[in-house]
Amino acid sequence: MYSPKLESLFRRKGIEVGDVIKVTKGKKVYEGILMPRIKLGDRNCLVIKLPNGYNVGIRYEKGVKVQRIKKGKPIKFVPARARLRKRTGLPTVSILGAGGTIASRVEYRTGAVFPAFSPADLLLSFPELEEIANIKARRLFDLYSEDITPCHWQLIAKEVAKEVRKGVDGVVLMHGTDTMHYTSAALSFMLQSLPVPVVLVGAQRSSDRGSSDNLVNLVCATLSAGHSTLAEVMICMHGSMSDEFCYLHQGTKVRKLHTSRRDTFRSINVLPFAKVFYSDRKIEYLRKDFKVRDKKRKLKIDTRINPNVTLVYFHPGLKPEYVRSLAKFYDGIVIAGTGLGHVSTNPLKDRWAHSLLPALKELIGSGIPVVMAPQTLYGRLQMDVYEAGRLLNEIGVIGHGCDWLPEVALVKLMWVLGRTRKMERIKEEMLTNVAGEISSVSDPRAFLF
Amino acid sequence: MYSPKLESLFRRKGIEVGDVIKVTKGKKVYEGILMPRIKLGDRNCLVIKLPNGYNVGIRYEKGVKVQRIKKGKPIKFVPARARLRKRTGLPTVSILGAGGTIASRVEYRTGAVFPAFSPADLLLSFPELEEIANIKARRLFDLYSEDITPCHWQLIAKEVAKEVRKGVDGVVLMHGTDTMHYTSAALSFMLQSLPVPVVLVGAQRSSDRGSSDNLVNLVCATLSAGHSTLAEVMICMHGSMSDEFCYLHQGTKVRKLHTSRRDTFRSINVLPFAKVFYSDRKIEYLRKDFKVRDKKRKLKIDTRINPNVTLVYFHPGLKPEYVRSLAKFYDGIVIAGTGLGHVSTNPLKDRWAHSLLPALKELIGSGIPVVMAPQTLYGRLQMDVYEAGRLLNEIGVIGHGCDWLPEVALVKLMWVLGRTRKMERIKEEMLTNVAGEISSVSDPRAFLF
Numbered sequence: 082m083y084s085p086k087l088e089s090l091f092r093r094k095g096i097e098v099g100d101v102i103k104v105t106k107g108k109k110v111y112e113g114i115l116m117p118r119i120k121l122g123d124r125n126c127l128v129i130k131l132p133n134g135y136n137v138g139i140r141y142e143k144g145v146k147v148q149r150i151k152k153g154k155p156i157k158f159v160p161a162r163a164r165l166r167k168r169t170g171l172p173t174v175s176i177l178g179a180g181g182t183i184a185s186r187v188e189y190r191t192g193a194v195f196p197a198f199s200p201a202d203l204l205l206s207f208p209e210l211e212e213i214a215n216i217k218a219r220r221l222f223d224l225y226s227e228d229i230t231p232c233h234w235q236l237i238a239k240e241v242a243k244e245v246r247k248g249v250d251g252v253v254l255m256h257g258t259d260t261m262h263y264t265s266a267a268l269s270f271m272l273q274s275l276p277v278p279v280v281l282v283g284a285q286r287s288s289d290r291g292s293s294d295n296l297v298n299l300v301c302a303t304l305s306a307g308h309s310t311l312a313e314v315m316i317c318m319h320g321s322m323s324d325e326f327c328y329l330h331q332g333t334k335v336r337k338l339h340t341s342r343r344d345t346f347r348s349i350n351v352l353p354f355a356k357v358f359y360s361d362r363k364i365e366y367l368r369k370d371f372k373v374r375d376k377k378r379k380l381k382i383d384t385r386i387n388p389n390v391t392l393v394y395f396h397p398g399l400k401p402e403y404v405r406s407l408a409k410f411y412d413g414i415v416i417a418g419t420g421l422g423h424v425s426t427n428p429l430k431d432r433w434a435h436s437l438l439p440a441l442k443e444l445i446g447s448g449i450p451v452v453m454a455p456q457t458l459y460g461r462l463q464m465d466v467y468e469a470g471r472l473l474n475e476i477g478v479i480g481h482g483c484d485w486l487p488e489v490a491l492v493k494l495m496w497v498l499g500r501t502r503k504m505e506r507i508k509e510e511m512l513t514n515v516a517g518e519i520s521s522v523s524d525p526r527a528f529l530f
Numbered sequence: 531m532y533s534p535k536l537e538s539l540f541r542r543k544g545i546e547v548g549d550v551i552k553v554t555k556g557k558k559v560y561e562g563i564l565m566p567r568i569k570l571g572d573r574n575c576l577v578i579k580l581p582n583g584y585n586v587g588i589r590y591e592k593g594v595k596v597q598r599i600k601k602g603k604p605i606k607f608v609p610a611r612a613r614l615r616k617r618t619g620l621p622t623v624s625i626l627g628a629g630g631t632i633a634s635r636v637e638y639r640t641g642a643v644f645p646a647f648s649p650a651d652l653l654l655s656f657p658e659l660e661e662i663a664n665i666k667a668r669r670l671f672d673l674y675s676e677d678i679t680p681c682h683w684q685l686i687a688k689e690v691a692k693e694v695r696k697g698v699d700g701v702v703l704m705h706g707t708d709t710m711h712y713t714s715a716a717l718s719f720m721l722q723s724l725p726v727p728v729v730l731v732g733a734q735r736s737s738d739r740g741s742s743d744n745l746v747n748l749v750c751a752t753l754s755a756g757h758s759t760l761a762e763v764m765i766c767m768h769g770s771m772s773d774e775f776c777y778l779h780q781g782t783k784v785r786k787l788h789t790s791r792r793d794t795f796r797s798i799n800v801l802p803f804a805k806v807f808y809s810d811r812k813i814e815y816l817r818k819d820f821k822v823r824d825k826k827r828k829l830k831i832d833t834r835i836n837p838n839v840t841l842v843y844f845h846p847g848l849k850p851e852y853v854r855s856l857a858k859f860y861d862g863i864v865i866a867g868t869g870l871g872h873v874s875t876n877p878l879k880d881r882w883a884h885s886l887l888p889a890l891k892e893l894i895g896s897g898i899p900v901v902m903a904p905q906t907l908y909g910r911l912q913m914d915v916y917e918a919g920r921l922l923n924e925i926g927v928i929g930h931g932c933d934w935l936p937e938v939a940l941v942k943l944m945w946v947l948g949r950t951r952k953m954e955r956i957k958e959e960m961l962t963n964v965a966g967e968i969s970s971v972s973d974p975r976a977f978l979f
Contacts, residue, residue: 123921137914137920138917138920140924224876225872225916225917225918226868227844227867227868227869227872227873227874227875227918228874228875228876228883228885228918229846230846230847230874230881230882230883230884231846231847232881232882233846233882234846258869259868259869259872260845260846260868263845263846264846322974337868337869337905337906338906338907338908338977338978339906339907339908339909339977340869340870340871340904340906340908340909340910340911340912341870341909341910341912342908342909342977345906345908345909347978388846388847389847390847391845391847391848391849391852392843392845393843394841394842394843394866394936395676396709396712396840396841396937396940397678397679397680397682397683397709397712397713397837398679398680398837398838398839398840398944399840400840400859400860402859403840403856403859403860406855406858406859407852409855410849410851410852410855411849411852417843418676419675419676419708419709419786420676420707420708420786420789421789421790422789423674423676423708424676425676425677425679426676426677427673427677432679432681433679433681433682434677434679435679436677455789456786457786457787457788457789457794458787458907459787459788459789459791459794460788460789460790460791460794461789461790462789463789463790465586467674468587468674469674469676469677471586471587472572475589487843488845491845495847525771528787528788528791529787529796529978529979530978
């Protein structure tokens with residue numbers, strides 16, 4: 082529903098959702114289909130689907146003119162047919178919805194996008210799923226993923242655990258792509274000793290666009306959850322520019338690397354676990370180092386987390402006094418350092434130097450762990466090669482020898498601090514591989530794979 | 531020179547630089563060649579070259595035992611022969627030294643590393659350079675690149691400009707690799723309308739290791755500076771795992787992407803300008819959109835900079851009150867947002883939400899520009915597709931439509947703030963392409979190239 086002001090404007094002008102309208106705001110003119118208002122946010126904002134398929138929002142305020150150009154047919158919710166029937170011989174897959182571009186279906190005539198979460202809704206949008214598995218579907222919440230917080234990770238982990246304990250053969254989590262790799266890392270730490278696969282999936286293009294990746298990604302994710310032998314937390318997304326296959330990425334070794342491409346998710350420092358072919362419904366394993374599906378394995382869950390951790394990106398000019406001020410806000414710091422794990426350590430005290438060493442020493446001294454991660458993303462920290470690394474190592478910065486991603490080090494530190502504030506135990510737990518976040522060997526084939 | 535305490539220990543034990551020694555510190559034992567102390571830093575720290583080629587530093591303190599294992603020959607500085615002679619028909623290239631792994635030569639018997647900066651020193655280490663160009667060499671300073679500050683960028687720009695104005699055919703800058711891409715971005719903004727090439731070069735492996743990349747990189751960089759038609763600021767580094775060729779990357783579109791690989795530097799969103807073949811001394815151009823060498827073009831230099839800018843990495847759990855506190859330290863903020871240019875905008879006020887919108891609005895309201903950049907690195911910001919982007923756009927966050935790297939947006943904002951604090955002018959200058967930092971078209975071939 083739009084705001085009362087807008088609804089009354091629509092009544093006056095005889096405008097209904099689905100009509101083609103023209104909105105003039107200053108010098109800008111927008112023409113497109115008026116969309117229903119279904120999201121959180123400013124209800125005084127007109128949402129219009131442009132001819133290029135994207136929606137724009139235009140705040141209705143003084144000076145904004147709205148005209149009807151063409152009458153459309155009113156948008157109706159398509160009734161969800163009850164098509165569900167349990168098929169024997171097929172695995173059972175739970176699909177949980179956490180929002181994002183994928184978590185919607187489209188009323189094709191007008192292009193209106195609705196959240197789709199009942200099993201019937203999902204199967205209406207993606208009838209192919211029925212051939213792959215018996216689907217149970219449930220909506221947890223509906224958020225863009227940049228709005229997801231560490232509290233949501235806890236909630237998701239608990240809900241996934243519920244499904245796993247009910248004995249399903251796999252879980253699919255539909256999730257926005259922006260922070261999907263943070264959530265997959267969190268679930269990897271929180272849900273250990275998984276008996277079945279947990280597969281995160283999203284879409285880069287919404288379902289009203291011809292190039293939408295939602296069908297291929299969801300089919301491959303459901304196939305992986307129901308049929309793969311991988312009992313791991315994973316991300317399943319497009320593997321190339323075509324619709325041919327998806328990759329199954331390890332939940333702690335993956336990252337969004339492109340703003341808009343469908344094959345944006347990439348494994349870092351390791352190969353993906355597997356390649357999942359859409360048309361053939363075939364899974365090709367690229368690695369052997371994974372837990373194999375075993376329903377007798379008992380899931381362990383530990384969702385304790387301390388969200389008071391941040392990630393500081395080191396750069397020329399970063400101020401020591403600013404780094405020092407972090408103590409007021411955070412219980413732990415991850416630094417994305419340069420090269421093999423460096424920050425400035427130049428001891429001069431003038432505008433030509435900004436050593437972070439004293440500030441970091443103080444943070445650590447006051448019980449705030451400082452963890453290093455590489456801003457290069459690929460590769461392994463080696464904090465014994467150059468002087469800066471050795472000095473950081475000496476004052477207790479944690480990370481030497483690790484090849485974790487900055488985002489993953491951040492999530493891990495939140496999780497470790499959820500259980501202890503003792504520096505020695507933090508250090509020990511951080512440096513112990515829990516969920517593949519520290520690889521013993523980096524695969525050279527994985528660079529820019 | 532080591533500290534007086536260590537020097538007296540050496541005298542007592544008859545230890546000289548070059549000897550094989552054994553150092554015992556607690557449970558750890560190090561054995562290797564005692565190196566001369568040539569760097570800034572703790573003079574009470576023993577530097578030992580291990581058999582694997584890496585140097586380690588061990589702080590000499592109570593409980594540390596030092597023994598001589600084997601007498602070595604004393605390390606002497608090899609006298610630099612004056613081999614310089616001007617050859618006709620060859621271009622003149624100025625090589626400036628700013629430090630880093632490449633900026634050194636090795637005394638091969640012991641593996642000791644010395645800074646090498648006189649022309650004679652350089653040609654002694656890399657005699658092949660003489661066949662490529664008449665070399666002028668000069669050392670600016672000798673720093674690891676994580677210690678380089680925006681003040682150093684100004685100094686480097688002025689020194690490069692001096693060389694260019696003397697009429698050389700190209701300039702090579704030897705620089706540490708960790709922050710080389712920050713410096714190349716700064717030089718790209720500070721030095722406009724270049725008549726000749728400016729090529730930054732470094733090494734990932736020091737010259738005492740068999741796999742050192744210093745020779746290939748320096749030869750290719752000198753070749754590019756002296757013979758290429760590209761009048762741009764560029765980075766020249768290994769293009770693959772072999773020694774076959776280097777890439778010439780555009781100074782504003784390049785990034786270190788691996789902690790240790792020699793082909794760590796990668797062009798982002800565009801192809802490299804050219805491929806430079808080491809053995810054949812051949813340059814293959816991959817693009818056409820560059821300024822062509824023209825000695826009559828007049829260099830413009832503007833080194834004004836405001837270093838009070840930082841880069842904030844958005845992540846789940848990032849606290850609005852922390853973002854607000856940045857006003858105390860900085861005059862400008864770059865946010866590495868998720869996806870197409872997002873941060874949390876969820877208006878709820880509880881532990882399930884942490885909208886940054888009010889904090890960013892306040893920063894902008896108080897005259898602190900907020901610039902968006904993609905934490906995905908690849909791709910372009912589109913802040914009109916989703917609600918978060920539109921809301922950020924509306925409050926004046928700068929970046930819609932840009933495909934700049936976070937590091938480059940940071941350097942550009944420092945440079946723009948060096949000349950104005952007027953929000954409208956900042957916005958206009960930020961959104962105007964100055965040095966290729968905003969590409970008009972992203973090349974799909976450039977993803978993971």
